[in-house]
Amino acid sequence: MPDITAIAASLDTIRARIAEACARANRPAGSVTLVAVSKTHPQQAVLDALAAGQAVFGENRVQEAAEKFPALRAAHPGLRLHIIGGLQTNKARDAVRIADVIETIDRPKLAAAIAEAMTKEGRRPDCLVQVNTGEEPQKSGVARAEADAFIRAAREEHGLPVTGLMCIPPVEDDPRPHFAFLANLAARHGLREVSMGMSADFEAAIAEGATLVRVGSAIFGHRARPGPASDRVEPLRGFADRTLAALESRLSGAGRPVRQYGPVGDCPRRPPVPASPAAARARRATCPRGRPACTGPARRGRRPAPRPGPA
Numbered sequence: 001m002p003d004i005t006a007i008a009a010s011l012d013t014i015r016a017r018i019a020e021a022c023a024r025a026n027r028p029a030g031s032v033t034l035v036a037v038s039k040t041h042p043q044q045a046v047l048d049a050l051a052a053g054q055a056v057f058g059e060n061r062v063q064e065a066a067e068k069f070p071a072l073r074a075a076h077p078g079l080r081l082h083i084i085g086g087l088q089t090n091k092a093r094d095a096v097r098i099a100d101v102i103e104t105i106d107r108p109k110l111a112a113a114i115a116e117a118m119t120k121e122g123r124r125p126d127c128l129v130q131v132n133t134g135e136e137p138q139k140s141g142v143a144r145a146e147a148d149a150f151i152r153a154a155r156e157e158h159g160l161p162v163t164g165l166m167c168i169p170p171v172e173d174d175p176r177p178h179f180a181f182l183a184n185l186a187a188r189h190g191l192r193e194v195s196m197g198m199s200a201d202f203e204a205a206i207a208e209g210a211t212l213v214r215v216g217s218a219i220f221g222h223r224a225r226p227g228p229a230s231d232r233v234e235p236l237r238g239f240a241d242r243t244l245a246a247l248e249s250r251l252s253g254a255g256r257p258v259r260q261y262g263p264v265g266d267c268p269r270r271p272p273v274p275a276s277p278a279a280a281r282a283r284r285a286t287c288p289r290g291r292p293a294c295t296g297p298a299r300r301g302r303r304p305a306p307r308p309g310p311a
Contacts, residue, residue, distance in 0.1 A: 007045065008052035010219045011036070018213065021206040032206055035082050035195070037216030043068045045220050050076050058103075058214050060085030062094045070098060084166070084195075084214060086140040093117040096125060103128040103166040103195055106140050108150070111158040118160075126163040128195055129154060131185065133178040134170035141167065144181070151189050164193025164211070175201045176208055183209035 011034075019029045038046050039060040046057060046068055055078045059065035062083060069081050082101040092113035095102055105111055105127050118124050129151050132141030142150045154160045165186045169178035179196050186194045186209075195212035197205025202213035 004048040004051060006221075007048045007219060011049065011052050011054055014215055014218055017203060018206065021203040025207045027206070032210060033212050035084070035212055035214045036219050037084065037198075037214050038068070038220060039064065039085070039216065041220045043072070046072065049219065050079070054219075056080045056082065058082040058084040058216075062087070062091045062098070066094060066098055082195075082212075082214075089113040093121060096121045096123055099125045101126045101128065101163075104130045104140060105154060105160065105162070106130045106132075106142050106150075108153065108158075111154045111160055115158040115160055124161050126193070127154070127160045128164045128166045128193060129162060130166045130168075131182060133167045133181055134173060136170055139168060147185060148189075151185075151191075162191065164191045164195060166195035166212075168198075169196075169201075176204050179205050179208035179210065 014034060018032050018034060022029050022032055033056055034054070035056050035058040036049050036054050037058040037060075038049070039058070049057070050072070055076070057069070057079070059068070059081065060083075065081060065083065069079065073079055080100040081098060082103055083095050083099045084103045086106075087095055087102065087104050087110060089110055092110065096114060096117040102114065102125055105114065106129065114127065129147070130141040131147050132139050132143055135143060151162060151165075155162045165182050167178055167182045169175040175197075182196055183194050186192075193211050194209055195214065196208075196210045197203070197213040199215050199218040202210070202215055205213055
């Protein structure tokens with residue numbers, strides 16, 4: 001994790017680039033808000049950014065945000081938290097409780113859950129509708145063709161305070177057409193906020209009308225990523241080894257309470273037999289009846305009556 005000096009220097013660089021991009025687009029310098037994406041970074045990184053004058057942060061996961069931010073609000077009343085990751089309906093109330101802006105409203109069920117949570121919590125954080133401008137099946141967001149109807153429904157049917165739109169263009173595409181589409185859609189609905197652009201393309205987003213840019217790695221450094229394939233395989237191999245050892249232990253009877261074939265001490269002819277097929281076979285010779293377990297009358301110390309022969 002970068003130290004406070006590195007974070008402060010990175011913030012200064014990003015702010016200067018935002019100001020330059022605004023100047024090139026003939027926009028006021030204060031027309032774009034920087035959202036510092038602190039997901040997966042520790043609370044100390046947020047504190048360092050706060051000390052450097054950054055007040056707006058973005059988190060993907062509600063649970064992680066809940067661990068970092070509530071304790072910071074008392075000392076930093078100007079802090080604002082954006083939820084920028086896909087949101088499950090069962091996390092709607094938590095998101096409403098801790099967030100100032102929820103940027104990922106993308107389906108009717110979630111809109112209804114957020115509206116209900118606002119009523120219960122007595123809070124109404126601003127909401128942004130996420131649009132899947134690239135029509136990518138693996139990404140969240142309402143489809144382009146359904147965006148107009150969904151925006152109206154979120155505002156009119158669910159009563160959400162929708163203030164803007166958000167998008168994440170496909171990595172392999174030129175992002176500017178996606179940014180232009182989102183800005184035009186927001187203008188058509190009279191929405192003031194347009195959240196688009198990240199570390200690699202926020203200047204292009206500003207040129208197309210972004211009012212919020214989400215920058216993480218350029219401020220806090222790259223987040224920890226999974227190691228080589230061998231690092232990911234080893235834990236699985238260890239799990240398989242432990243499972244196999246436990247299975248072998250069970251089959252051999254090692255480390256387990258001895259299981260009796262019948263009540264304890266019922267058979268006077270031999271001691272209890274462990275619950276193992278191999279051990280049972282080895283013990284057969286010790287049982288007068290030649291069975292892996294003594295049952296029936298022999299268990300009670302008497303022989304069964306002989307069967308009558310043929311007449």
